[in-house]
Amino acid sequence: FSGCAMADMAESEDVIRAFSQLDEIWGKGSYSPVVYMNSSAEVKSLVGMRDGVVCTSSNADRIVSYALSKGKKVIFLPDEFLGYNTFVKMGLDRSILAYWDYPESFGGNNPNDLKRKSYVIWKGYCHVHTNFSIEDIENARRRFENCRIVVHPECKPDVVQSADASGSTEFIVNYVKNAIPGTTVVVGTELNLIRRLAEEFKDRTIVELKRSMCPNMFKITLSKLRNTLVNLPDLNRVELSSEVKEYSRLALKRMLEIVG
Ligand code: SF4
Structure with a gap:
């Protein structure tokens, strides 16, 4: 079994509690949760039930922009840094921003201050990407004169701003x-992708910004993937309730409708 440490930072109970506290402060129906793809199916379904949408690192800005254009407030989860880097990319006003520290009541905010905010970011993070400085x-x-540096938007904002470019895995x-x-490209993301790129583009020098590995991603090997595919649908079967299937699909469908 391979999980995601960042997805585990938004557990269903904490998300349910956050939504019920936001209902109290902002009002039911006045906000749209935006959930990053790296989240559990249960959390996606909770988002789907609240008119919310799934996003990826390449379309987060379009999804957030769509929700705000409909006059909705937004809670972005679970990645603080993708949430903040998206906020910066969109040039939003800092006065609307608050963070949701999920172990705390009202995310650690004063409920009256929270009323005035319209973009709240859940404080989860990916340890692989926050490792870069x-x-x-x-x-x-x-070390590498004239190199180009590209990083993923799950990295800290100062790292994103100091790199030459930042974007999703596809962008990288x-x-x-x-x-x-002949170019040297320094990449700030999980090591497996960098190794693959170095192998594929041998006429360029592709190096890691720093060695940063995800133990969960390392569990996924070619032979395990092959085994799972060959033995579908019995091996590694994940059972979900019909409610989770219905609402997580809805949140995904909304994303596809928005980005076309
Ligand atoms: S690198 Fe690992 S911890 Fe980070 S988002 Fe990917 S699966 Fe999750």
Whole structure:
């Protein structure tokens, strides 16, 4: 079994409690939860029940923008840094921003202050991406003259802002693909992708910003994937209730409708 430490930071009980406290403060129906793909099916279904939408790291800005354009407030979960980097990318006003520290009542906010906020970010994070720092960027620029640095938006905001580019996994792949042969591209994301890119683009130098590995992703090997596919639908079967299936599908469907 392979999970995701970041997804585990938004457990159903905490999300249910957060939504009921936001109902109290903001009013039912006045907000739209936006949940990153790296979240459990149960949490996606809770979001689906509240008119919410799933997003990916490549479309988070379009999904948030859609919700705000409909006059809804937004709670973004579970990744604090994707939530904040999206907020910066959209040029939103800082006065609308608050954080949701999920172990705390009202996410650690004063309920009266929360009333005035319209973009609340859940304080979960990916330890693989928050492992990168400004020092790593500076070291890379010293080590590899004229290098290009690209990072994932799950990294901390100062790292994202100091890199040459940031974007989803697909964006990073295309960034490397479009680099002129001979270029050194320094990549800030999980090591497996960087190794794959280095293997594929041998006429470019592809190096990691820092060695940062996800133990969960390492559990997924080619042979395990093959075994699962060959033995479908019995091996590694995940059973979900019909309610979870219905509402998580709805949240996904809304995303597809919005991004086209
Ligand atoms: S790298 Fe690992 S912890 Fe981070 S989002 Fe991916 S699966 Fe989750």
